Amino acid sequence: MSTAGFVAALLADDGGARWPAGVPRRLDAVLASMPAPARAGVRGAACAVDAYALARTGRPLAALDPEEREALVTGLAARPRLAPLFDLVKVPVLLAAGTERMLAHRPPAGRGAGMPQARPPLAFAPPQDPPLDCTPAADWPARSTADVVVIGSGAGGAMAARVLARAGLRTVVLEEGDHHTTASFGRRTPLERFTDLYRDGGATVAAGRPPLLLPTGRAVGGTTLVNSGTCYRTPGHVRERWRAAFGFDLAAGFEAHLDEAERTLGVATQPLDVLGNNGLLTLAGAQRLGWRAAPLRRNAPGCMGSCQCVVGCPTGAKQSVQLSVLPDACAAGARIVTGARVRRILVEADRPGGPRAAGVSVRRPDGGDLEILSPLVVVAAGALQSPPLLRRSGLGTHPRLGRNLSVHPATSVAGRFAEPVTAWEGVLQSVGVEELHRGGILIEATATPPGMGSFVLPGVGRELRRELDAADRLATLGAMIADRPSGRVLGRDRTLLRYDLDPRDAGRLMTAVRAMGELLFAAGAREVLTGIPSAPRARSLTELSAVLEGVSARRLHLSAFHPTGTVAAGADAGRCPADGEGRLRGVHGVLVADGSLLPSCPEVNPQLSIMAAALGVAERAVAVG
Secondary structure: OOOHHHHHHHOOOOOOOOHHHHHHHHHHHHHHOOOHHHHHHHHHHHHHHHHHHHHHHOOOHHHOOHHHHHHHHHHHHOOOOOHHHHHHHHHHHHHHHHHHHHHHOOOOOOOOOOOOOOOOOOOOOOOOOOOOOEEEHHHOOOEEEOOEEEEOOOHHHHHHHHHHHHOOOOEEEEEOOEOOOHHHHOOOOHHHHHHHHEHHHHOOEEEOOOOEEOOOEOEOOHHHHOOOOEOOOOOHHHHHHHHHHHOOHHHHHHHHHHHHHHHHHOOEEOOHHHOEHHHHHHHHHHHHHOOOEEEOEEOOOOOOOOOOHHHOOOOOOOOOHHHHOHHHHHHOOOEEEEOOEEEEEEEEOOOOOOOEEEEEEEEOOOOOEEEEEOOOEEEOOOOOOHHHHHHHOOOOOOOOOOOOEEEEEEEEEEEEOOOOOOOOOEOOEEEEEOOOHHHOEEEEEEOOOOOOOOOOOOOOOHHHHHHHHOHHHEEEEEEEEOOOOOEEEEOOOOOEEEEOOOHHHHHHHHHHHHHHHHHHHHHOOOEEEOOOOOOOEEOOHHHHHHHHHOOOHHHOOOEEEEEEOOOOEOOOOOOOOEOOOOEEOOOEOEEEOOHHHOOOOOOOOOHHHHHHHHHHHHHHHHHHO
16 A cells, blocks of 8 residues: 555645655655565554544545644544554654655755765765675575685674685685675665665564664675774673673683774774764763763774764775775685575584584575585674574574573664754764763764664654754764663574563663763753653753653663674583584584674674674684694
8 A cells, every 4th residue: 555645644744845755655665675574564554544544534644635634643643552653653754754855955065054965975986995705696606615604794704704714714705685885885875775784674673572673784794884883892891701600711812802803993083073063062961961971982994974884884984894804804715605595504413423514505596595515614694693594404402592682772862952963964973971881871972864863753743844854953862771681582584583671771771861861951952852752852851850750661762783692602501502612512613703602791882892702713713623
């Protein structure tokens, strides 16, 4: 069915502007990239509202005049049980609306005054990417051999591949997604890239109370291609916990491995001149409160502040691993196969000494299969995909496989300022506020291209339209929580996620919302948008505190990032599916080298932690032959 009437009602389209007319078409493209349940949910909601309009007025939404649509949709959204559902449905609509509005308001040249650019404001062509040896799965031989196969090309897989290739091993990296160049990012709108670069169009959801949106990348470079570029070193107390409580042997060499990861990525503190107003306001608010805050360390030397990190950096400044690690691996002889979904790891079950890896079976995009025979397989498909792969391979018998899922539950708050902030001009994730970090709360100034952030603008109809029109005066903060591992990865052929927010972490989220509001008010915000459907605004800290008194974390719009822990490594064979050096228990020749092997929450953005762990796994594998 058409979503035109539903979109017109949500965005108060009265025909006065042209851009809303293009939103239904773009929304259809967004929905097409999503998994069937999410797609059906959005279309079902639109159909239900249309049916309600037909029952109440005798006409569908599209046939109502603007006043009638406004009355109907605001009446429905005012019902307490329906307000959270409207917020969920608004997410893809705002994705589409942000792009259409951006294109309509794009100035002919130069930087816009209050609206983002549909394409990055480059004064020169982006640099040519370092060469990669990439072959589509359709062109790879049906049967081949290698010394080692690495499944996944993200932070862990890339680092492992580089070590193994440099050691002289014939290394093949398998990536389910495609290879995208920096030049290609500059030719497409952020939304067009968004639907291509994320698994399930960014709509991966963990079922639970509340459900969590958990986006991950699927492309050469993995999630490093679409993350913020923030690079925190693993905190010392986390490394010590991993060593002492879990017997995670790799923690012993982490300092040196973190140094190498930082050197490889060109990590440095972000200069102030490109932070943008979102970051500068955050620093000002923190200074007035006496809170610890500073520009973040990032892997983006020469960042131009295009604010598009999460859809592929269009300038090539962000050193995601397809620009910084995989070129070195390929220079040492590694080869990358794209569009390659690994069906299963091949295992010789009757070998003397126990079962041993023998290679992989791969499904091509056209449905055909290929095999690569290899005595060593490195599993680096990510914490959400590695457990199902191991189950498909007959290697999923450990009772803790897929359990212990840790994420960073996250929520966002926005502050409205008297003057334009234009948060999307500058660094996407610019400043870290560490005042509450010891309590498990890390606040980061985070802005995105319109509609692509985790913050959902309040209201429907004219209220939502006013918020869109005034979005340039909003500054946004996000907070992520160091959680107790409370999730589980289920499934074999398709990943199913379950995550139930721990009560302690729910309390941390509520503390974080108040802290972000306090910081925004200190920076000069006139009001704070809470993200809570029943109480979307507060005009003072006192009012915000009163609002939060009667609200639980389940009423927040939550997302999550950085999944880890589902094939945890450690000394206890009953607790950890992999041993302390990343070797999968129960089979020879299978290593784990992604976020799944981290035994508990890293408490910071985990790219460096994953790269350091993978470096340790691969170096030890080379050392023992």
